Amino acid sequence: MSLHSLSLSLSPLLPLFLITISTLTRPSTSAVDSFVYGGCSQLKYNPGTPYESNVNSMLTSFVNSAAFAIFNKFKISVPGSSAGDVIYGLFQCRGDVGTPNCRDCVAKAVSQLGVLCPNSAGGALQLDGCFVKYDNTSFLGVEDKTLVMKKCGTSVDFDSDALTRRDAVMGNLAAGGQYFRVGGSGDIQGVAQCVQDLSGSECQDCLNEAIGRLKSECGSAAFGDMFLGKCYVRYTDRGDHSNGGYNNNNYHNDHDHDHDNDHDNDDNSNDDEVERTLAILIGVIVVVAVLIAGNSVSALPNRVYKQRQLAESTGSSPSAAK
DSSP states (O other): OOOOEEEEOOSSBOOHHHHHHHHHHOOOTTOTTOEEEEEEOSOBOOTTSHHHHHHHHHHHHHHHHHTTOSEEEEEEOOTTOOGGGOEEEEEEEOTTOOHHHHHHHHHHHHHHHHHHSTTBSOEEEEESSEEEEEESSOOTTOOOOOEEEEEEOOBOOOOHHHHHHHHHHHHHHHTOOSSEEEEEETTEEEEEEEOTTSOHHHHHHHHHHHHHHHHHHHTTBSEEEEEESSEEEEEEOSSSOOSSOOOOGGGSOGGGHHHHHHHHHHHHHHHHHHHHHHHHHHHHHHHHHHHHHHHHHHHHHHHHHHHHHHHHHHTOOGGGOO
């Protein structure tokens, strides 16, 4: 299993467990619902309060709205709520994801967010095809270029032509002008996405920041992902890819379909690798448990024997020995 550079930052908490599992399993690059990152607010709410009702209403609104649109934003306050109970939220599906898949993706993100952030006043979760976020402080329409996740593939010996094509793809993404942008040059493929609560100029500013950081910080990596607070940019050379992929046919020329079959085979190999890894881990856990139990059982006769020896020397019964 190859090692890649992975940087994560989501204030105040970013659950390491789920991110580690996501990195281990390397989900299919064609999956819309592959896990990318998630994080939760440290502030908790009490169950049964108006705030909990607002959170539940928000998450339900995400799923219902995603059946008709790939983006929506909400401010929710159910009857009986105070000013401190108001919550704000939005969802954003990737621009090439149709509404049926968008709804499915958002529903899965909401489900995972509920497990990841129980009773959290705020939370955010990015899947390959969609993003959901809610908080008790309004972030709607606010530009956010904070680094959330950076991932760079292993460094490769790009020739000058490959680097030129990679930079050309980045340049095309920067010049796209839309919230969702794709581009490619030969084997180099790229995608960019802004959250649609930003203005056009704010989206452009965010993507310029992400592209600049991706080029400078990932260098000659085989792939790179740069997720900022309200936008992301990703690229791959098709011979390597990140976990949450974007190798969608919409991004590729028709002559690339043979490569897609190669990636399908890679995904099957990854699935086999995951199963073997989990089997090994479970086996190790079972062996450790057996050893611990065996040591505890083998220690018991020795203890009884020592108690019997002590009892015989003192003339008391074994049960009286301490």
